[in-house]
Amino acid sequence: MIRRIIQIDEERCNGCGICAQACHEGAIEIVDGKARLTRDDYCDGFGDCLPGCPQGAISFVEREAAAYDEAAVEENKRRKAEKEGTTMHEHHEGHAGGCPGAAMRTFNRRVAEGAASASSAASEAPAAMMPQSQLSNWPVQIKLAPTQAPYFEGANLLIAADCCAYAFAGFHGQFIRNRTCVIGCPKLDAVDYTDKLAEIIAGNDIKSVTICRMEVPCCGGLEHMAVEALKRSGKFIPWQVVTFSLDGRILD
Secondary structure (H helix, E strand, O other), X not given: OEEEXXXXXXXXXXXXXXXXXXXXXXXXXXXXXXXXXXXXXXXXXOXXXXXXXXXXXXXXXXEEOOOOOHHHHXXXXXXXXXXXXXXXXXHHHHOXXXXXXXXXXEOOHHHHHHHHHHHHXXXXXXXXXXXXXXXXXXXXXOOOOOOOOHHHXXXXXXXXXXXXXXXXXXXXXXXXOOOEEEEEOHHHHOOOOHHHHHHHHHHOOOOEEEEEEEOOHHHHHHHHHHHHHHHHHXXXXXXXXXXXXXXXXXXX
């Protein structure tokens, strides 16, 4: 049958493995230092791997290909999980497909805060009073983030411009705390994240969305993508936009 399917440009591919991590169906593997589509019937044609490729080596083509076989995909996932001695959940979270920086991780900040409090009570050293990170998920770059992950379920989603955490001193405590965070820069990334953000919102139980941006005009691009993604998701959930000044004040 003729259908839409991914195509990998091996000359552009640097073997980072980000696409393999992004492909939930296991259709892509790193072979001899290059990403390869292992089986046509494992590719669903949705293209989760496309926005994750930093080299722009992946595109869609229309060609003769076997139909997507969901049963074969699930069986392949099961075999891989058994081979690696992990549960399916652990396999999904822990296997990065080549790039450790793209491996999905969740951090239990409540446990970490409890340990920090105990340490603070036992010691008067200044280090014990250091602010603690509130980041609860990894990866945070929109480019690397999966479209579905356990940490998106029931999440208050924070979509933030990269610079916000540098400009606003209390960003962790006031905005990242108790939220699942994804970040990006519409000017430097040069990627339209609307479709990916819409897929994240539509495909997960997102409770609210907070959009953090800088006052500079180019940051309006991120706000536009996020708002458009909310519309495309078809969901009606609470959302807000917070704008920061260059000198670190909240403007609205």
